[in-house]
Amino acid sequence: GTVHVLSNSDLYPSVCVCTNLGQAEAVSSTQKNSCQYKLDDEAGPCRAIKDRYFFNVNSGRCELFEYGGCGGNKNNFETLEECEETCLVSAVNFVKTNTNDKKPCHLPEAPGPCRGMVLRYFFDSSNQQCRRFYYGGCFGNANNFRTMAECQAKCLSPGRPGTHFGSVDLHQSPQKLSRSEPCFTPVDRGMCDGAERRFAYNPEKKRCQSFSYSGCGGNENNFISRKHCIHKCIRKGGIILRHQFQSLVYSFHSFLFNLRLCD
Structure with a gap:
């Protein structure tokens, strides 16, 4: 097919991308990607x-970092927002605005061709869970979320097939949770400086409890709401299923009825 050449050397390295039409779009660069320069090269000769x-x-x-005022290289931004917009956000927005797929949650994990190690989250449609992965910093696809909460809100929203949040199936059989499930991993608040209220399952107390999440890192025992936690770790595990309680009440009433007959 036809090859379209896009020149944007300041943002993206030389890679080839397949479009929805099956044509190859080459993003060429005669210079090094500005986001890939090392700090050692960029302090500059001035003081x-x-x-x-x-x-x-x-x-x-x-x-x-502290810039000398002259020289250096292009990996040099006046604000944090400008740096993130250029090296982290732009490529993701490029993909999101140039895709016809309206269901990003069904897209595969896509680290992209760049070499960054940015912690992100994607929805694994094979097991219906949000998982973390390391994003290279450019391209990839729209199944790419900054936080676990953002992923869960987009891909595990109420009414989505397979989640059934807020509803109770009285005919559902209890499923046994294995020790490898996320619910049994210890609470990990992560490595950033934020303070977001999240919920995690406590296997000792058999309850979903709130904790303060830092905003990045951590593990999958991390839910945006108590309802999400209960759905994953309590309802699925068959710990406090409503139909079990109803069965217990029915058995107790049957016992009392039989006891009266004996009298």
């Missing part, structure tokens, strides 16, 4: 002290 931001390909984050 001024200016706070700037650069994209660290090892951590996958935009970080602060």
